Amino acid sequence: MxxxxxxxxxxxxxxxxxxxxxxxxxxxxxxxxxxxxxxTSPEQVRKDLSYFGRFGKVGTGYYVGKxxxxxxxxxxxxxxxxxxxxxxxxxGSALARYGGFKDSGYNVVALFxxxxxxxxxxxxDAEIYDVKLLPEIVHEKKIDILALTVPKHALPGLKELxxxxxxxxxxxxxxxxxxLKTRRKAAVLDVDLAQKMxxxxxxxxxxxxxx
Amino acid sequence: MxxxxxxxxxxxxxxxxxxxxxxxxxxxxxxxxxxxxxxTSPEQVRKDLSYFGRFGKVGTGYYVGKxxxxxxxxxxxxxxxxxxxxxxxxxGSALARYGGFKDSGYNVVALFxxxxxxxxxxxxDAEIYDVKLLPEIVHEKKIDILALTVPKHALPGLKELxxxxxxxxxxxxxxxxxxLKTRRKAAVLDVDLAQKMxxxxxxxxxxxxxx
DNA sequence: TCCTGTGAAGCAATTCACAGCT
DNA sequence: AGCTGTGAATTGCTTCACAGGA
Numbered sequence: 001m002x003x004x005x006x007x008x009x010x011x012x013x014x015x016x017x018x019x020x021x022x023x024x025x026x027x028x029x030x031x032x033x034x035x036x037x038x039x040t041s042p043e044q045v046r047k048d049l050s051y052f053g054r055f056g057k058v059g060t061g062y063y064v065g066k067x068x069x070x071x072x073x074x075x076x077x078x079x080x081x082x083x084x085x086x087x088x089x090x091x092g093s094a095l096a097r098y099g100g101f102k103d104s105g106y107n108v109v110a111l112f113x114x115x116x117x118x119x120x121x122x123x124x125d126a127e128i129y130d131v132k133l134l135p136e137i138v139h140e141k142k143i144d145i146l147a148l149t150v151p152k153h154a155l156p157g158l159k160e161l162x163x164x165x166x167x168x169x170x171x172x173x174x175x176x177x178x179x180l181k182t183r184r185k186a187a188v189l190d191v192d193l194a195q196k197m198x199x200x201x202x203x204x205x206x207x208x209x210x211x
Numbered sequence: 212m213x214x215x216x217x218x219x220x221x222x223x224x225x226x227x228x229x230x231x232x233x234x235x236x237x238x239x240x241x242x243x244x245x246x247x248x249x250x251t252s253p254e255q256v257r258k259d260l261s262y263f264g265r266f267g268k269v270g271t272g273y274y275v276g277k278x279x280x281x282x283x284x285x286x287x288x289x290x291x292x293x294x295x296x297x298x299x300x301x302x303g304s305a306l307a308r309y310g311g312f313k314d315s316g317y318n319v320v321a322l323f324x325x326x327x328x329x330x331x332x333x334x335x336d337a338e339i340y341d342v343k344l345l346p347e348i349v350h351e352k353k354i355d356i357l358a359l360t361v362p363k364h365a366l367p368g369l370k371e372l373x374x375x376x377x378x379x380x381x382x383x384x385x386x387x388x389x390x391l392k393t394r395r396k397a398a399v400l401d402v403d404l405a406q407k408m409x410x411x412x413x414x415x416x417x418x419x420x421x422x
Numbered sequence: 423t424c425c426t427g428t429g430a431a432g433c434a435a436t437t438c439a440c441a442g443c444t
Numbered sequence: 445a446g447c448t449g450t451g452a453a454t455t456g457c458t459t460c461a462c463a464g465g466a
Contacts, residue, residue, distance in 0.1 A: 002434085004434075004435060004436095006435075006436095007435090008410055008413050009406070009410060011409075012403070012405075012406040012409040012410055013388075013401075013403070013406060015409065016386050016387075016403060016405070016406065017388065020387060030446090030447065030448090031447075031448070032447085037388055038388060039388060041436080041437070042447090042448095043436075043437055043438075043439095043450095044435095044436065044437080046447095046448060046449060046450085047435090047436075047437090047449085047450080049448095049449090050448090050449055050450065054448080054449065055448095056447080056448050056449075057443095057444080057447085057448080058442075058443045058444060058446085058447055058448045058449080059443070059444045059445080059446050059447050059448075060444075060446085060447070060448085061446095061447070061448085062448090074413070075409040075410075075412060075413045076409060076412040076413070076416070077412070077416045078412075081408070081412055083408070089305075090301075090304060090305040090308045090309075091305045091309060093301060093305070094300075094301040094302045094304070094305035095404070097301045098301070098302060098404060099362075100386055100403075100404060100405040101404070101405055101408060103405070104405045104408060104409065106405070106408045144412075144415065145408065145411055145412070145415075151310075168415040169411035169412065169414065169415045170411075171407055171408070171411060175227050175311055176227075176231060177224075177228065177248055177249060177250060187411055187414035187415055189407055189410060189411055189414075190224075191402075191404075191407060192223070192224070192227060192311075193306070193309060193311060193312070193402075194223075194227070194311040194312055194314070194315045194317070195220070195223040195224060195227065196382055196400055196402060197292070197294070197312060197315060197317045197356065197382070198222075198223040198226065198286040198287060198315065199219055199220060199223055199286075199400060200356055200380035200381075200382060200398055200400055201286060201287040201288075201289075201292055201355075201356070201380065202219050202285070202286045202287070203380065203398035203400075204355065204356075204379040204380045204398055205287070205288045213456085215456075215457060215458095217457075217458095218457090241424090241425065241426090242425075242426070243425085252458080252459075253425090253426095254458075254459055254460075254461095255457095255458065255459080257425095257426060257427060257428085258427085258428080258457090258458075258459090260426095260427090261426090261427055261428065265426080265427065266426095267425080267426050267427075268425085268426080268465095268466075269424085269425055269426045269427080269464075269465045269466055270423080270424050270425050270426075270465070270466040271424085271425070271426085271466070272424095272425070272426085273426090
């Protein structure tokens, strides 16, 4: 069966919510309550989950801890993933320090930059390496995911290094679409912060609902 | 006519691409080329634009500069928007320094924090204020959009201040859904960085296409 | 011929509505 | 009675296919 991409996005949101409920010591939740907390509908919650199994208890709801574990398993087969950040500017450093990654099992194990003053220093536990070493350190440290936070103008000079680095996924913060011609294509997710601003101002001007 | 939300998201992406083409001195682009650069289809590009008018020249394509201006007008009625950032931690500071906002006409005019050591200092041109002053400075500086970058645990204590601040839009980086009960509801866009990681690892594990 | 703009068709996602379990 | 799980109905988005202008 073909699973809608929107379902995957929502699963991640459900998981975030379940984590929070767990912290609050809430043990059971209904699809209705999970829906209000994640800005969707109860049917949507049930349908999304039904693609992967039957996790609920009829007449009761879902056990928070159990469901969280199930969704976690669906989204990330392995427990731990290694992440690196290319571009140790302010955004890259902020991501390296961002606690939300580690909490979710994504460990930032290295940063890369071309500035000699930064190379060799550390952010948290992660060292900043010369970006020229990218392919070998990706290999050495078994890095799965790469977050790209270099300035726009630095991207063309980086393409080759990126293409020869065997990461499996790229989280691209550079406001340009990234087209790599690697054989085993990496999954690329673009995150454009200015785009969000445009969307917000459109929503504001058209007095729309929350999204 | 009801315009799909996905269309709005894509328009912002087209705009980003057009800006880039303009920098490269490219004057004309076809829907096919715009599509490859933004990971969509030519029909989709044309359909998206057709919701708002007829901007192309049959047999030729679109004038890059002209189209960029049109899309800009669609997404943001006004030229300049004032933005503030609540939470001057590493992510908040990185956003304040992020050039992409200013380039797009979104000016960060203030930050807010509760740390007395930060209050009074500046990041770029923007001063860091005591978060207690949020409602009045929002009013005073005519702030439209608020980016929320406080740590998770600080959110509950902030709800009241947020509710009494008359911003029109909120870009929420806190990994919790934000529910405000203000009369004139602000538009809220959630940005969850860890969610992106989950999505990436799902895509990787299922060897899917770029998204 | 080349490329846009757009109704119509096709497809995918969401919502409805209810059967069935506890 | 309450709530899940799910086929069926519906809505809405995308793709098709082509008319028409340069």
